[in-house]
Amino acid sequence: MSGVSMAVDLGGIRMANPIGTASGTFGCGRQFEGFYDVGRLGAITTKGCSAEPWNGNPAPRVCEVTSGIMNSVGLQNPGVREFVAHEGAYLSGLAERGCAVICQVVGHSIEEYASALELYEELAPFAAGFEVNISCPNVAAGGLAMGSTPERAAEVMRALRPLTRRPVLVKMAPSRVPETARALEDAGADALSLINTIPAMSIDVRTRRSRLSRPTAGLSGPLVHPIAVRMVWEAHNAVGIPINGIGGVMSGQDAAEFILAGATTVSVGTANLVQPDSAPRILAELERWAESQGVHDINELIGAFEC
C-alpha cells in the first residue's frame, strides 16, 4: 500500500487515481479485461461516437514511423445508440467498480455533436462525464477540423454546454494551444484533454503514394511526448480548469512529466496497443515516483515544475 493519496478531481469527475486511457486506443475497456482488472484505472475514455454510425476510412489505417505510429481510422463508430446497446452493461459495471467512464462525442457539425451528446445524456447514466473531440472534419467548412481555430472550438463548446450538467471535457488538437484553451474555458469547458494526434504524412517513395489510405493521418506514440508536455504546460499557464495530459505516455516517468507540467490526470493511448498491460504498470510507476518525491497527496505535484 502506498502512502500517497492518488485521488484527483478532473473538473468534477472524481477519479481514484490520475491514470486513464485515451479515446480510440482502448476499445470500450472490455478488450483489456484479459490482461488486468480495468476497474483499477482512474478512468477510461470511450471511442468517439456520433449520433449516426460512421464508416471511417478505407484500409490501410495504420503504419509505423520512427518511434510512433500513424492512424487514419477516421472515427469509425457504430453510433451512440448501438454503442450503448452493446457496451452499456459492461460500462455500468465498470463504473460501479470505481473506474470513471468518460464518453467521447464526435460530429461533423454543431448539430451532430449536440445529437450525440443528447443521446448519451439520455442513454448513459453510467457516464461520469463527456469528452468532446473537436478534431473531426467540419463538413460546413470544407473538411477543416471543427477545432481548427479558437473561435470555432469555442462555438462547439458553447452549443453543448446547456445540454448536460455532467462535466464536459474538450479534446484539443495540437495547435494554437493557449488561445484555444482560453476560448474553451470561457465557453464553459470543465476540463481540457490534450493532445490529440498530430497531423503527419508518410510516403512510400517507391509507389509515390501515402502509406495509408489518405494523404495525411494522425501521429501518436512516444515521439509526440515532448511536444505534448509543452502543450500541457502552455494550457496550464493559460487557464484555471484542470487538464488531462495525453501523448506518448509509455512509463510512469512520462506521466509524471505531464503532472509536473500541470496535468491533473494522464491518459495512456498508443501504449495500450503495443503493450496491453501498460496502464496499470504506468499507474504503479507513477505512485512510486510520487512516494519518492515525499508528498502525501499526488495533487501537491500538479504543476510543480520549477522553471
Added chain:
Amino acid sequence: MSGVSMAVDLGGIRMANPIGTASGTFGCGRQFEGFYDVGRLGAITTKGCSAEPWNGNPAPRVCEVTSGIMNSVGLQNPGVREFVAHEGAYLSGLAERGCAVICQVVGHSIEEYASALELYEELAPFAAGFEVNISCPNVAAGGLAMGSTPERAAEVMRALRPLTRRPVLVKMAPSRVPETARALEDAGADALSLINTIPAMSIDVRTRRSRLSRPTAGLSGPLVHPIAVRMVWEAHNAVGIPINGIGGVMSGQDAAEFILAGATTVSVGTANLVQPDSAPRILAELERWAESQGVHDINELIGAFEC
C-alpha cells in the same frame, strides 16, 4: 555517374543538387571538411547571425529524447561582421567550389533583421541568397516569436524585401503553415524553408526541473520527419514559390519523401551532428532513388506524390 540531372533552382538560387544543410547544425561548413568534400553539396545554410553578437542561453543546451534531441542554443552568434571576418574566406572558396552559400539572418525586431541583412548584403558577396529565420523571440511582443502569426511573419518579409536583390528565403516555424506560407509569398519571399524545430519540453522528474536551461526548447531529429513532410505538403499546396524541406532527414528516402511532397530542395540538420558524413550519403541515396524512379531530371519528381 548517374543518369539523372540533379540541378535545381530554389527561388533563384541555383544548386548543383537538392541536398543542403540546415542552419545551426553545420557550423560554417569548415568543420565538415575532415569528413568529406563539402563542395559536393548543393548548398549550405550558415548559422543565424544578427547585426550585433548574441550570447545565447546558458548550458545545458541539449538533451536527448526518444528518437530526437532538444536544443536551446538560443541563436548564439558572433554577429554578422565577426562571422564574415572569420569565415568569409572559407565561404567564398566554398561558393567557388560550386556549393551555394545561404546566409541566415536573425533579429529581435524588424530593425535588427534589417541591419543584419544590410551588413550581409554589403560584406558577403559570396552569398547566393539569404534565409530569414522568423522563429526569434520578438522583444516588442514580450518574447513571442517574430513569425508566430502570418501577419507578423509577412511584416518581417515586407520590410526586408527592398534591401537585397538576391533571393530571400524565409525559415518557417512549424505552425499555421498554409496561412503563413501564403502571407510570405504575398510579401515577396522567393522560397520557403520549413520546418524549424518544434517547441517541446522535457522535465527531469526527480528534480522537477527542465532538462535544459530553459523550460521549452526546440525538437529536431528523426521523430519530426512525418510532421515536417505534412507541413511541406501543406505549403506546396498553398503557394507557388519553391520549398526547402527540413526536418528529420536521416536517409535518401526521407529526402525523397520531401521532394514528392513538393520540396525543391532538402536540408539535412540533426543528422550532421550524430553522423557527420550524413549529407553526402543522403545525396547518393537520393540520386539512386531518382534513378530507380526512371526519371531523367530530379525536377520531374518534385510534388509527384499521388493522392
Added chain:
Amino acid sequence: MGLVVARQTAGLHECEVVGNGPDAKGIFLLRMRAEGLSRALAPGQFVNVAVPGDATQILRVPLSCSGILPDEGLVEISYAVVGDGTRRLSEVPVGTSLGVVGPCGHGWGPIEGKALLVAGGIGAAPIVCEARRLGVEGVPFDAALGAQSAARLWGEAALARAGAGEVLVATDDGSAGIAGFATLAAERLLAKGGYSCVLCCGPQPLMAAVAGLAGKAGVPCLVSLERMMSCGFGACCTCNVSLVGGRQASCCMDGPVFDASEVVW
C-alpha cells in the same frame, strides 16, 4: 461450417524461442515454448509478436500459427521475411523470450464434408495448421498450393503428411508443379467437384479470385484476410474489413477468417 467459434480472450504470454531458422527460400520456422497458448490456440487464429532489436519500431508483428502442439507445449509459426520486422524476427536467437499477445481472432471453425484448401506463398501457414486438424479429425481434403518458385514453395510435404487426398502445386515460373498461380490449381481441383467448402489464404488477389471461383461453383468459401494491425485484440479499429452492406468488421476480432461472400473485394 461457420464462424461461431467461442472467442478466447487474448492474454500476454512470455514464450521462449526453442527453434528459429530457414525452412524454404525466404521462409523461416519459429518454434516457441508456450504451454498456455498451445492449449488455447485453434487453427486460423494468430498471435501478435513483439520483435526485439529496434526500439524505434513499436508495433508488434501479427503471425498465424502454422503448428499447434499442446502435448509438447509448443507453438509453431512459419513466416516470410518481407520487411524489417520479419527480418529482425529471423535474427532472434534460441533462448530469447518473446512477448506474445494471443490467441487473437477466431479460427476456421468446424468443417464438414470434403474441404478444398487453397494457399499462396506464406498464406500456407494457417492452411497447413488447419490441414493437420482436418487430418486428425478425419475430414477429407485436397489442397491447391502456389508459390513463386520451387525454392520458395512451402507446405507441400506438410499437407501430404496431414492426409491430403491430392496436393496440386503451381509455381509462377513453373519450376515445380503446373506453371501459373495457385488460382489455376484451385480451378482445376474445383472442377472435379465434391467439395463442401473452400478455405483460402494468400495474397489478396488470390483470395479474391478464389472467392469468385467458389462462388461460381456454389461452394462456400472462407478466407483468412490480412490487414495492417496495431493491437490485434479489438481495441483500436485500425484493421477494418469492409463487408457487403456497408458494415465495417475488424480483421483481428471478427476475422482474420471471413466468409468470402461477405467481404467487399
Added chain:
Amino acid sequence: MGLVVARQTAGLHECEVVGNGPDAKGIFLLRMRAEGLSRALAPGQFVNVAVPGDATQILRVPLSCSGILPDEGLVEISYAVVGDGTRRLSEVPVGTSLGVVGPCGHGWGPIEGKALLVAGGIGAAPIVCEARRLGVEGVPFDAALGAQSAARLWGEAALARAGAGEVLVATDDGSAGIAGFATLAAERLLAKGGYSCVLCCGPQPLMAAVAGLAGKAGVPCLVSLERMMSCGFGACCTCNVSLVGGRQASCCMDGPVFDASEVVW
C-alpha cells in the same frame, strides 16, 4: 604552459573493441584498435562514440582517452556507468566495431616545471593520460585523487606507475586515504608549494574549488570541463562555456581544457 595545441581535424573512425570490462566499482575500461586515432590523439582530447543497442537514442557519448598507445595502435577509455548510454557501452562485446568521431578538442598542452594533478572520480581518466605523458617527458608531478569510496577509487596505481612524486588519496567515506573530497588532498599538496601549474578534472564543484585554491596560491590552473554535447567538433554550439568578459566558448573545440581563470564558475 598554454592552450596553443595545433588542432587536428576530427574524422570518423571505425574502431574494433578489443577489451571492455570493469576496472573498479562502476568504472569500465574500453580498449579499441584505432591505428589512426592512436597516432592523432593527445592527452586531454576526447572522442565522441556512437554506442549501439538503442536506436531511439541518437546522440554519441563524449569520452576522454585515458590511455594512448600508438605503438600498439590502441586507444583506452575509462568510463563510469552513469546512465543509459554508458550502461549500453558497458555491454558492448569484444569484436564490435564502434563508430568514433575524433580527435575532438585540444589537450592539456605543453607543461613546464612541476605539475599538480587533481582528479575526482572518473575525472581521473584524462589526468592519468596526461600523467603518463609527463612521466615519459620527465616532467615531475604530484597528484591528488578523490573518489566516493575505496572500491570506486580509480587511477591511483596508474599515477604512481607514471612516476608521480606523491599521490594523495581522499575518499568521501574515508575508506581509503584521507577522509574528505579531493579538494582537501589538493589543498594539502598545494600548501607544500613548488608547483608551476595545476591540472584538474572532476565534478564541476571540485574544479571550481581547485581553481579557487590555485588562484589564491598564485598557480596557473587548467581544468577539463564537461558539457552536454551533440557533435563534438564545433558544428552546433550546444556545448557552450561562458568565459569571463562575456565571451562564449565551445567546450568541444575551445576546450575541453580551459584556463580556469577564464571560466565563469
